[in-house]
Amino acid sequence: MHTDQRARTPFRLSSLLLVSVLSIASIGLVAAHDGTHGLAHETGVAKGGDFTLDSTAGPVALKQFRGKVVVLYFGYTFCPDACPTTLSALGGAMRSLTPADATQIQPLFITLDPARDDVKRMAEYSRFFYPTMLGLRGSEERLAAVAKQYGVLFAKQKVDSAANYVVDHSSFLYVVGTDGKLSRSVPYGAPPLEIAAALRAALPHSAK
Amino acid sequence: MKRFLLAAVFATLWAGAALADGAISIGDPHVRLVPPTAENTGIFMVIRNQGDKDVKLIGADSPASKKAELHTVIEEGGMKKMRPVHDISVKAKGETVLKPGDYHVMLIGLTKPLQEGDIVPLTLRFDDGSSQSLQAPVRKIQVPMGPAAAMPTK
């Protein structure tokens, strides 16, 4: 289905067809993302789970946040569109929480473009949207593995642009519960109050 | 600086003059504030065409970045895909909105980090041979807090 949509894309695609092996690996999950509203259905497919990636302060493991709620977003700093929009919404959601709740939630931004995003850039970019948000990076292989765990679709795409290439990617926020299990995902475009509600719902002691 | 201001005033007058006899006008141009470490950003606006003929935006230039390109974002196969486009058409007596998740002028390779309130000069070129020079302020991303959708309780 997604292959013939490609043909309808209204501009020149001659140079665009370098879909990475990574996306092919996760292509089976496409259907789970289509037409998803509210709670994503793909949580049944993607199991989430532990990972360790790099930050400016050294390795960061999901495990070290056990007891907190973790909210994950996958994207890249070269992206002027979906990523800043979603991270702004997440920042707004965090600021709408009580300070007590906010300290129980760890936002993480994970790059899908390790070639251009180093840990320093990821740290500064993430902090801009919320002071405690951490920016994480890993090798292409490790990032592909984490993306797959969470059902994130992405594909490096060569474009006829000064940007050289872009990274197509799905755009969900993933909420990991205090037990480290993927509890729900929030689709692109959810307003901050909806994201905040999803975060509070994962906190055991929050006033719902 | 004085010379720059004068140039800006002149450009504004010129844009006004172009509007008077031309058909194209630009509403609410603004640049998206991104982190200082970001290399790129997007410019959004409404392009109105009061004329009787369709026009196409075919290019953009700005001193704020190495390159300004016309882009769109499509949603396909569950992914957001940003792509360059050759032009952005505006129907006769119509308007086209450049907005997040859709058409935008993309500034690639910002020459210096932009701050809220900075003014970015931008020139737009159209297929009728006309062009428009404008000043787009840098604005924080506004995300409406929105109603919290009823969260299904599980």
Ligand SMILES: [Cu+2]
């Ligand atoms: Cu763009």
